[in-house]
Amino acid sequence: xxxxxxxxxxxxxxxxxxxxxxxxxxxxxxxxxxxxxxxxxxxxxxxxxxxxxxxxxxxxxxxxxxxxxxxxxxxxxxxxxxxxxxxxxxxxxxxxxxxxxxxxxxxxxxxxxxxxxxxxxxxxxxxxxxxxxxxxxxxxxxxxxxxxxxxxxxxxxxxxxxxxxxxxxxxxxxxxxxxxxxxxxxxxxxxxxxxxxxxxxxxxxxxxxxxxxxxxxxxxxxxxxxxxxxxxxxxxxxxxxxxxxxxxxxxxxxxxxxxxxxxxxxxxxxxxxxxxxxxxxxxxxxxxxxxxxxxxxx
Amino acid sequence: xxxxxxxxxxxxxxxxxxxxxxxxxxxxxxxxxxxxxxxxxxxxxxxxxxxxxxxxxxxxxxxxxxxxxxxxxxxxxxxxxxxxxxxxxxxxxxxxxxxxxxxxxxxxxxxxxxxxxxxxxxxxxxxxxxxxxxxxxxxxxxxxxxxxxxxxxxxxxxxxxxxxxxxxxxxxxxxxxxxxxxxxxxxxxxxxxxxxxxxxxxxxxxxxxxxxxxxxxxxxxxxxxxxxxxxxxxxxxxxxxxxxxxxxxxxxxxxxxxxxxxxxxxxxxxxxxxxxxxxxxxxxxxxxxxxxx
Numbered sequence: 001x002x003x004x005x006x007x008x009x010x011x012x013x014x015x016x017x018x019x020x021x022x023x024x025x026x027x028x029x030x031x032x033x034x035x036x037x038x039x040x041x042x043x044x045x046x047x048x049x050x051x052x053x054x055x056x057x058x059x060x061x062x063x064x065x066x067x068x069x070x071x072x073x074x075x076x077x078x079x080x081x082x083x084x085x086x087x088x089x090x091x092x093x094x095x096x097x098x099x100x101x102x103x104x105x106x107x108x109x110x111x112x113x114x115x116x117x118x119x120x121x122x123x124x125x126x127x128x129x130x131x132x133x134x135x136x137x138x139x140x141x142x143x144x145x146x147x148x149x150x151x152x153x154x155x156x157x158x159x160x161x162x163x164x165x166x167x168x169x170x171x172x173x174x175x176x177x178x179x180x181x182x183x184x185x186x187x188x189x190x191x192x193x194x195x196x197x198x199x200x201x202x203x204x205x206x207x208x209x210x211x212x213x214x215x216x217x218x219x220x221x222x223x224x225x226x227x228x229x230x231x232x233x234x235x236x237x238x239x240x241x242x243x244x245x246x247x248x249x250x251x252x253x254x255x256x257x258x259x260x261x262x263x264x265x266x267x268x269x270x271x272x273x274x275x276x277x278x279x280x281x282x283x284x285x286x287x288x289x290x291x292x293x294x295x296x297x298x
Numbered sequence: 299x300x301x302x303x304x305x306x307x308x309x310x311x312x313x314x315x316x317x318x319x320x321x322x323x324x325x326x327x328x329x330x331x332x333x334x335x336x337x338x339x340x341x342x343x344x345x346x347x348x349x350x351x352x353x354x355x356x357x358x359x360x361x362x363x364x365x366x367x368x369x370x371x372x373x374x375x376x377x378x379x380x381x382x383x384x385x386x387x388x389x390x391x392x393x394x395x396x397x398x399x400x401x402x403x404x405x406x407x408x409x410x411x412x413x414x415x416x417x418x419x420x421x422x423x424x425x426x427x428x429x430x431x432x433x434x435x436x437x438x439x440x441x442x443x444x445x446x447x448x449x450x451x452x453x454x455x456x457x458x459x460x461x462x463x464x465x466x467x468x469x470x471x472x473x474x475x476x477x478x479x480x481x482x483x484x485x486x487x488x489x490x491x492x493x494x495x496x497x498x499x500x501x502x503x504x505x506x507x508x509x510x511x512x513x514x515x516x517x518x519x520x521x522x523x524x525x526x527x528x529x530x531x532x533x534x535x536x537x538x539x540x541x542x543x544x545x546x547x548x549x550x551x552x553x554x555x556x557x558x559x560x561x562x563x564x565x566x567x568x569x570x571x572x573x574x575x576x577x578x579x580x581x582x583x584x585x586x587x588x589x590x591x
Contacts, residue, residue, distance in 0.1 A: 112398065179435040183497070185396060187449035187504060188425030197452060201439040 055272030104169035150241030153229030168210025205292030342369025374553035491522020
């Protein structure tokens with residue numbers, strides 16, 4: 001058995017052989033891990049800064065408040081796309097969030113563990129469906145034989161948004177302690193009352209966060225809209241979802257295809273608007289998530 | 299109601315001086331026995347368990363238990379971990395069946411009605427048989443007032459009646475003077491002992507006949523424990539109480555009779571004094587003298 005006392009001639013606290021080499025390896029691994037982390041964050045910064053540099057020159061109040069000008073002219077803005085996007089996102093959210101929350105309530109309160117697991121898996125699969133496929137699906141369902149519409153676009157976006165909000169809602173409902181439900185049951189309350197008045201209010205913060213995450217995601221989805229809401233003739237604000245509605249992602253695509261450099265500049269500016277919106281929404285969602293997690297632990 | 303200012307739920311316009319009150323030596327909080335005497339319907343209710351078995355899947359946790367819990371008495375159930383005492387108690391208010399895969403055989407009678415009879419409304423059973431849990435579990439999104447009112451409100455009680463019953467419950471558990479000025483503050487802002495008394499107030503606000511307590515003091519400090527035990531002693535004048543405890547000294551302090559359980563069966567059920575000083579069964583003797591458990 002090796003003796004634990006230092007070999008003759010060495011002091012008690014002097015380093016053992018190989019320490020120097022181990023220290024170097026340690027530092028190297030630390031450096032590699034740090035570089036990887038910096039790279040990941042760096043890419044994000046690069047994208048944002050690049051878009052900002054190219055897009056800022058074209059951003060002004062006119063850009064945000066005026067409609068596009070007819071082909072060939074310069075100037076104008078993306079007001080119609082901003083409004084159109086807002087309406088599409090709002091409709092998609094109105095369609096998907098209630099359904100998502102109901103799904104989450106079902107899996108956390110009423111379903112058997114097996115059914116619950118199957119539904120979670122199905123939602124994860126839905127989350128992984130390429131959005132172009134979702135777009136084609138809704139196209140075949142609602143646009144073929146008719147025309148594009150804001151409704152079709154909203155439904156396509158809603159299908160993309162649903163699994164995000166549902167999974168987030170499931171996570172947060174599972175975090176509500178079982179003891180709260182038991183307290184409600186022991187008082188002689190019915191299941192639905194317990195869900196509505198005790199479980200949902202307790203989970204409210206996290207549910208809102210999930211909805212914001214869903215919004216952040218679909219705000220920039222292009223493929224679903226490419227087939228359902230990409231051909232609009234009006235150069236003014238549209239609020240009727242029965243027609244195709246202008247929207248920012250498709251507009252960026254259009255502007256980038258145009259030969260005119262001023263259109264390109266507007267394209268960068270629109271990209272900047274979009275990425276800022278998504279960033280801000282994500283930050284808000286993350287902050288709200290932290291707060292509600294802290295409150296539920298405390 | 300002439301001459302009285304409009305009610306708001308934060309305070310009663312006039313507060314009677316309790317004519318009979320027991321004083322808690324640590325604060326001048328008084329357990330309001332008058333408030334307590336207004337609760338309940340005045341008659342005692344017996345709970346009997348007949349050949350009760352409870353299962354988690356194939357695992358039998360309670361094996362053919364037959365017991366009677368006498369009206370207006372405190373019965374303690376003691377025994378080592380895993381002996382089935384919590385499961386037994388959860389069968390009484392039909393909480394056991396909420397666990398997936400759990401089932402119950404046998405009868406549980408409240409006076410002469412079987413709570414497991416087909417056609418019985420399980421929520422009515424739970425309103426008549428209340429439960430206090432080991433860890434205080436006030437509803438975090440509700441104020442103190444709303445917590446106590448929860449069982450009432452979500453069963454349709456409103457307005458003046460609601461306010462009176464909430465105030466009465468808070469006075470009966472001795473929380474009134476501590477919370478009367480902050481009834482709209484969150485329930486989780488209270489200390490552990492206060493939270494547990496809040497949960498007891500919430501339970502008695504729906505005016506059950508029986509109160510089940512599953513180790514109600516194990517998460518509390520000794521002073522809070524003493525307050526809750528004193529409350530239990532007062533509550534038995536109005537309710538039948540069953541308390542599960544792993545603390546034998548507590549059983550000795552609060553219980554009129556004690557049940558000793560082992561491996562899902564009842565070994566002995568006798569007046570508390572007898573269980574601790576002169577038990578009939580050798581296993582009981584070994585448990586209460588600390589030789590195992």
